[in-house]
Amino acid sequence: MWLKFGVAPDGNLASIDEVVRGKTNLACLYCGGGLTAKKGSVKEHHFAHTEETCKPVSQRIKTKAFPALPLYEHFNIELKGEELEQLKVLWKEYSAQNYAIPKDLVNFRWELKGLLESSGDRSYQFTHLGKIPVGALPLALFNKVQEPLLLSEQASLEGSVEIALSAGLSCLEERRADLLIYRAQLRRILVNSLYFLEIKADGHCFYKIGITTRSSEERIAEVQRDVRAHYSDVVVNLLGLWEYRGNVELYFKHRYKAFNYRIGTLTEYFVFPNVKAVLQDLYEMKPKMLSDVEVDAIASGGHW
Structure with a gap:
């Protein structure tokens, strides 16, 4: 695991996905040192200290102890x-x-x-x-398993901060940084809507899953542009949009990876022999009702 967030001069947290490669004006949440964005083709994109890496970050890299959303990016439940x-x-x-x-x-x-x-x-x-590891859990049930874990992990981090504060521990700022990194990740999945598109191009029919914070019209226009680099006659239809469901995208790709359909460098497309079953899986997800904790996470804006 790597450091994925830094603090901007205005106090907001910025993700590695939001910056270009090279030296940035961001600071480390743990020590305040300057950060450089490492965005190569071998290692996972991450921030590195422009000068010497601070001890809290180096320890977390070694032990893979950066706070992370449960069951979000990795679904093997730590199995060998x-x-x-x-x-x-x-x-x-x-x-x-x-x-x-x-x-x-x-x-x-x-x-x-x-x-x-x-x-x-x-x-x-x-x-x-x-x-979950074998991709057999329907999406609605996946939400029921993951969502309590998401909130439980935040409560645990909050409790750790409260203990450090009340006891006057020297690790208070480190624990506070852990909590803010976690809240930033939670906010990122909550502010995104999950969309499912049907694309018809030159007699072919395939589908795309993705997340966006923008309007579906803007995202569809981008998809049309991307696909037209490979096909001439392209029609895109929105089959579903689920607010606050950014948590589902990666599990969907895990669950349906056997049907992945690559188009050049584009990787989020699928061809399904029975798309009705996939749509049923998606439509069985009930509209998400935000808890008070999730509302607070969205409202925080990722501010340090």
């Missing part, structure tokens, strides 16, 4: 590669066929992690959490 492949085999050979999983095939760590649960007859079944 071999474990994940074994879990996928169990899903394909048993649960996908509605068969109970024999106990002797179950890794005890999967049960400890809450990925599998006993069905009472020396057999096991996948939990909602366990279905």
Whole structure:
């Protein structure tokens, strides 16, 4: 994990996605040192200190301890590669066929992690959490699993700040920086709407998932421009728009990655043999009702 946010001169937090590569006028949340945007083709885009990296950031890089949204970018529930492949085999050979999983095939760590649960007859079944690594959990249920974790993690970080404040601990500013980085990430998924588009181009039909903070008309115009670089006759239709659902985009791509359809360098397009099932999956998501914590996160504006 890397440092993804810096503080602008006006006090607002800026993401690595919002700046160009090179030296910036941003400061580190942990030490106030200047930051340089590293945006190459090998490592994940991130900020590095222009001078010497401060101790809080170097420690977090080593331990991968930067605050992150639960189940947002990574869906393997910290499983090792071999474990994940074994879990996928169990899903394909048993649960996908509605068969109970024999106990002797179950890794005890999967049960400890809450990925599998006993069905009472020396057999096991996948939990909602366990279905996420194999991309089998419907989107509506994914929200039910992820959303409490998002709020719980923020509450934990807030509690850590309160403890440091009341006890006069020297780590107060570090913990406060952790909380602000987390709130900035939470705000970014809340202010984005999820959209699903149908694109018809030169006799082909494919689909696009994405998120935007702008109007759907603006985003559709951009998509038309991008696709016209590869096709001549392009028509784009909006099939759905879900406010405050920026959290779903990456899980959707994980769940439907088998149907990914690359168009040159464009990667967010899909071809589905049965798009009705995909639309049903999307439409089963109820409109999101913001909690007080989420309203506060949006209103904060990512201010330091």
